[in-house]
Amino acid sequence: MPESRTFRLQRAMASLILDDEPEDFGAPAERLGLPASDQQAFRDQPEAMDLYRELARLSLVEPLETTFPVLKALLEDAGAWESCVQAFLSARRVRSTHYRDLAPSFLGWLADTGWGQERWPFLLELAHAELLEVLVARFPEGDPAQDLHDEPGPEDVVWFDPGTQVVAYAHAVHRATEAAPVPEARPTHLLAFRDAEGEARVLELTAATAALLVQARTRPLAESAAALGFADPAPALALLRDLREQGAVLGFRSPH
Amino acid sequence: MAQGRSPGSFQGVGLGLRRAHLDEVAAREDHGVPFWETCPENLIGDGGRHHRLACAILDRDPVLTHGLAISLGGFDPWDGDYLRELDRFLVRTGTPWHSEHLCFTGVDGSCLHELLPLPFTRAAARHTIARAKDLQARLSVPLLLENITYYAHLGEREMDEAAFISEVLEGADVGWLLDVNNVYVNALNFGFDPKAWLARMPLDRVAQIHIAGHKKFGSITVDTHGADVIAPVIELMQWTLARLGRPVPVLLERDNHIPDFGDLLAERVRIQAAYDAALSPAEAEAAPAEAVRA
Numbered sequence: 001m002p003e004s005r006t007f008r009l010q011r012a013m014a015s016l017i018l019d020d021e022p023e024d025f026g027a028p029a030e031r032l033g034l035p036a037s038d039q040q041a042f043r044d045q046p047e048a049m050d051l052y053r054e055l056a057r058l059s060l061v062e063p064l065e066t067t068f069p070v071l072k073a074l075l076e077d078a079g080a081w082e083s084c085v086q087a088f089l090s091a092r093r094v095r096s097t098h099y100r101d102l103a104p105s106f107l108g109w110l111a112d113t114g115w116g117q118e119r120w121p122f123l124l125e126l127a128h129a130e131l132l133e134v135l136v137a138r139f140p141e142g143d144p145a146q147d148l149h150d151e152p153g154p155e156d157v158v159w160f161d162p163g164t165q166v167v168a169y170a171h172a173v174h175r176a177t178e179a180a181p182v183p184e185a186r187p188t189h190l191l192a193f194r195d196a197e198g199e200a201r202v203l204e205l206t207a208a209t210a211a212l213l214v215q216a217r218t219r220p221l222a223e224s225a226a227a228l229g230f231a232d233p234a235p236a237l238a239l240l241r242d243l244r245e246q247g248a249v250l251g252f253r254s255p256h
Numbered sequence: 257m258a259q260g261r262s263p264g265s266f267q268g269v270g271l272g273l274r275r276a277h278l279d280e281v282a283a284r285e286d287h288g289v290p291f292w293e294t295c296p297e298n299l300i301g302d303g304g305r306h307h308r309l310a311c312a313i314l315d316r317d318p319v320l321t322h323g324l325a326i327s328l329g330g331f332d333p334w335d336g337d338y339l340r341e342l343d344r345f346l347v348r349t350g351t352p353w354h355s356e357h358l359c360f361t362g363v364d365g366s367c368l369h370e371l372l373p374l375p376f377t378r379a380a381a382r383h384t385i386a387r388a389k390d391l392q393a394r395l396s397v398p399l400l401l402e403n404i405t406y407y408a409h410l411g412e413r414e415m416d417e418a419a420f421i422s423e424v425l426e427g428a429d430v431g432w433l434l435d436v437n438n439v440y441v442n443a444l445n446f447g448f449d450p451k452a453w454l455a456r457m458p459l460d461r462v463a464q465i466h467i468a469g470h471k472k473f474g475s476i477t478v479d480t481h482g483a484d485v486i487a488p489v490i491e492l493m494q495w496t497l498a499r500l501g502r503p504v505p506v507l508l509e510r511d512n513h514i515p516d517f518g519d520l521l522a523e524r525v526r527i528q529a530a531y532d533a534a535l536s537p538a539e540a541e542a543a544p545a546e547a548v549r550a
Contacts, residue, residue, distance in 0.1 A: 004331075004379065004383070005375075005377075005379065005411070006331075006374070006375055006377065006379055006380045006383055007331050007363075009375050009410050009411045010330065010331065010360050010363045010372070010410075011363050011364065013363075013372055013410060014363040014364070014366065014368060017368060017370070018366070018368075029411070034411065035412070037411075037412040038411035038412050040412075041408075041409055041410070041411050041412050041413075042411075045407075045408040045409065047474060047475060047476060048407040048408035048476060049408060051407050051408075051473065051474075051476055051478070052370070052372070052407060052408065055370060055478070056368055056369070056370035056372075059369045059370055060368070060369055092364065092365075092366035093366075094366060094367045094368075094369070095365055095366065095367060096367060097297050097324075097325035097326070097327075097335070097338065097361075097362075097367055098297050098298070098300075098301060098302075098325075099297065099298065099324075099325075099369060100298070100302065102369070137304045137305070138302055138303050138304040138306075138307065139303050139304065140301060140302065140303035140307075141303050141308075162303075163303070163304070194304065194305070197305065198304055198305025198306075198308070199305070
């Protein structure tokens with residue numbers, strides 16, 4: 001079935017907003033085979049078309065600027081922020097009707113395309129780290145956990161808040177700032193969680209502690225600690241108690 | 257969980273529930289706001305502290321729901337999972353209706369997050385009517401459609417905006433969320449008399465009114481929701497209410513340059529006073545004469 005005129009008009013408007021700025025506002029309509037009168041309507045309203053392009057792009061780009069200030073600073077220093085945003089918009093990767101999904105869509109596009117990562121190998125990690133706190137703070141609540149206790153025992157597994165994330169990076173991206181956006185290259189392990197007030201917090205972990213937290217989700221604590229070569233599990237247990245008080249851990253549960 | 261509330265129980269001037277005010281609204285049951293309006297897209301699937309606060313307020317206070325990104329006049333298939341979630345949300349809030357914009361917001365699966373104008377053509381009207389009927393069939397509460405601001409005609413038009421909106425509202429047999437600021441802004445941009453425009457419209461379908469501020473950029477006035485409501489727009493709201501002769505709820509929209517909660521409450525009280533005056537018996541008697549002048 002041929003595409004309707006209404007549909008092609010909408011496509012022309014989307015192209016006018018998302019693609020490189022055309023020299024002629026009627027060009028997308030012409031390319032889509034719309035009648036000359038429709039093409040002319042686009043050409044006859046240049047200020048309004050400019051306004052639509054500006055308004056729509058503002059609403060699409062604002063969450064990126066808010067969520068990724070360090071990435072933006074890095075790319076602006078190199079004169080590449082605008083081209084990055086344009087490549088993202090041209091890719092038509094904003095598929096969700098939830099406005100909060102815009103920044104995750106951008107991260108997904110960076111991951112899928114590898115944009116800029118030849119020049120900046122840490123770019124994806126940097127963007128991920130900037131989004132991490134937002135995702136953790138807004139992670140949907142799960143059903144209330146049952147049969148949890150407060151004191152960790154050797155046979156227990158750890159029950160995290162659904163928003164808690166343990167992440168590993170090859171760069172210290174959490175230390176990067178807008179003034180110094182290039183992170184040091186060193187293995188980095190972070191625990192991101194929301195505290196009792198619901199605010200996102202990030203703690204840096206040792207590699208061993210990070211591994212313990214990951215393993216102990218499904219494997220008894222004593223077994224996890226032994227497998228990872230912890231000579232003395234007491235510091236790890238103290239950390240877990242502390243994380244439970246801070247809200248990252250909901251409690252501990254016997255596997256049986 | 258809120259119980260369904262009758263449409264008639266929504267009167268006066270409400271406010272949009274904004275993230276910046278959640279703590280204060282949750283802490284103050286004496287805020288005096290008769291109802292809140294909330295956007296389901298911003299709450300469904302979200303989590304965290306602000307989400308909990310918003311849900312607690314919506315479970316406590318009367319609420320109307322207002323969608324932003326369904327792309328009513330678009331061509332992308334509905335997201336069935338989202339619509340089921342949406343309907344559960346509408347039932348949970350007890351809203352007497354759900355409103356969406358008469359526009360498109362996405363193309364080819366790509367969401368533009370902007371309210372974009374539909375072509376004022378018979379084909380676009382038929383398409384939008386079919387979509388509105390289909391959407392209505394999937395929701396447990398009546399659907400309202402809102403007139404948007406538009407800054408350009410999308411392609412060559414076959415009718416004017418008033419005829420297009422009327423055709424869609426009547427054809428889909430849905431209610432109207434009348435945004436008087438959008439009428440006023442469109443009147444400025446396209447050079448028509450807003451009261452004469454309204455006099456042509458099916459006002460019997462109006463179930464709710466929106467009011468907001470706007471700002472001029474270059475030669476175009478933009479519906480910014482970022483400034484206080486100016487007197488001519490308040491007067492247009494009063495003229496409309498008097499003509500309707502019934503206390504439909506008015507929602508004061510403020511999405512940009514959001515003031516402190518106290519200042520926004522004061523702005524609401526100012527609009528509420530104008531609302532009450534418009535519906536007073538003396539004003540109601542004056543309304544027919546005003547209508548004749550239009």
